[in-house]
Amino acid sequence: MNSNVAISVDNLGKQYKLIKGSTQHDTLMDHLTERFKSLVQRTGYHSTRQDVFWALRNASFEIEFGENVGIIGLNGAGKSTLLKILSRITEPTTGRARITGRIGALLEVGTGFHPELTGRENVYLYGTILGMSKAEINRKFDSIVDFAGVDNFIDTPVKRYSSGMYVRLAFAVAAHLEPEILLLDEVLSVGDVSFQRKCIEFAKDLQKANATILFVSHNMFSIKTMCKRVIYLKHGKVIFDGPTDIGIKYYEEDCRLSTIPWKDGKPEEWPIFIKEFDILDHDGHSKMVFNYGECIRLRLRYQAHQSIQTPNFIIAIARSDGVMCCNYSTETDGFVIEKIAGEGVIELYTPPLKLVSELYTIHVLVREKGFQKLLCAQVGSTFHVRDDLFNTHFGVFHEPASWSWNDEYSSAVSSGPLKQGPKYQLA
């Protein structure tokens, strides 16, 4: 075996049993009655009631020391399962993996913090949970507190911390783990954008220190900046393993045609489905990253299997943490399409988009006459908005406003009783 290999994965697979017709925490009573029934009826207990599915199947790859590899794939493709197996949280059903070196897994920052304990106490608790020794934490303690910037609150219970301080402290502990191999899951981490940025910075520092990083993300932008190589998972299988550019292309193609789960059936059987989806700039060039305030052109090519009277095309923009940001529909914009049948193209020209810098996903819905019956529901591709200042701390969107000013003292003298309060002027 190559001695340069940090992670070697061979035929790894994880099977889950789906228990039909019951929730995960089914009661002991349910379990016993089922057993009893199957005894009486002499039917196979396991075969009738359980279905299996492979969250990960036949995954094989090798990662060398110092390599940074992105794991990409749609939701449910097996990315998190892979990371959970490699970090020994759950056991594989088949295959094996060999990891050489001190491993650090950041599947979620701050798990293990206890709200009642002080910052100092939690540093020790979380540190040991992550696998550091007490002596090691003693040594790094000042540096951790410094990194987190919570010096004044280190002896305050963390339940009184703001969520930002909480994450900063937790992350500071994790960042001091100094792993040789880092498993990083951006998807599972707290949806705080500033934290995600910290994650990337931290990973970049590790990169410089020649650490091996396995990075799961939906954010192709960070994957591109971090990794030369990606592993693309689809339905639990490794579909592609190679240069990032090519892998992302595959991923984006699949993104376009993926479906939102709440619409039943296969898209091909729907009355209408979206075959192609393009995100363009106003000149019609395909684009992934937009500046704040840029107009976006969305072009979708549909295939209608039957004629549809006055369809309503709805395009919604959702932020990566699930917040629905805006919604355009032909109905509300008064754009009437009388009837469609067969193939066609529809294009949306947005006004200057004032969304803050983040990752956004496009959802497409087609409804019959206004907001009636749902005919089609698909998730389109993603795009980024880039801005140096306006991020999610500033809100969902930013729009410049007008201001007016009055000196408090002089206005108090001139405009009578103060009770009326300050005057606001709308421009």
Add this chain to the structure above:
Amino acid sequence: MSADGYGSIHRRIIEIRPSKGIFMLDLQAVWQYRELLYFLVWRELKVRYKQAALGAGWAIIQPIFAVFIFTIVFGHFAKIPSDGIPYPLFALTAFLPWTYFSEALRRGTGGLVGDSELLRKIYFPRLIIPIAMVITPIVDLFVSLLVLAVLFGWYNLLPTWNAVYLPGFVLMAAILAFSAVLWLGPINVRFRDIQHILPFTIQVWMYASPIIYPLSMVPEKWQFYYSLNPMVGVIEGFRWSLLGTTAPNFEAIGISMGCVLLLLLCGLLYFKRMERFFADLI
């Protein structure tokens, strides 16, 4: 990399594969994570008495109140005999090990579910949790021994020299609780019903142990079978070593502890078998 010993532990090669053999206990991993064990016990203790004005004083107040009530209701009104020992002393010597045992059982059973976030997100030897939960209430036991000392002073009595055997009986209770928890904890991960059955079971078990009444009240011909309840051995052991009452039936203790050790061994194997699915089930 740092040159400390801890770092080198993590630099070893980790093999991940489906576990096949049932006799892989991997107790070595538990030893490597002993500092986590320490911090988990410490967390449990800290959290329990945090934001309580009396803090650890509760470990003293609780047994005082319980024994006070026992003395009034069972000693005074019901006039339950206590083998010639002042009833408060009689009740407390049994109540202390019993409180430890029931607390260890309760915490140990709920421990895995209580730390479900950890189980889902971070690797560490899962056995650490039940071990920590069984160790934690020992600290309370030590604190509440102070109450016992005061009570001895009040009655102007001294414990017998047999008191040196006391740790042995505490260990017995700990092993019993740990063995039970190795089974109940994983079952509780799958079926939360256990959490509801447990308080009721603990109550029944308490009345099946000689806490408020003496062993001598049990009909003679049943006494041996009665003593097979391992907690009978623990409680009688406490009374024997502190108060100098009749020695517990060591034969019965031997048999019941033999069964407990078997339960412990099978429990360890069962726990190791089930821990693979904790993250998926919890």
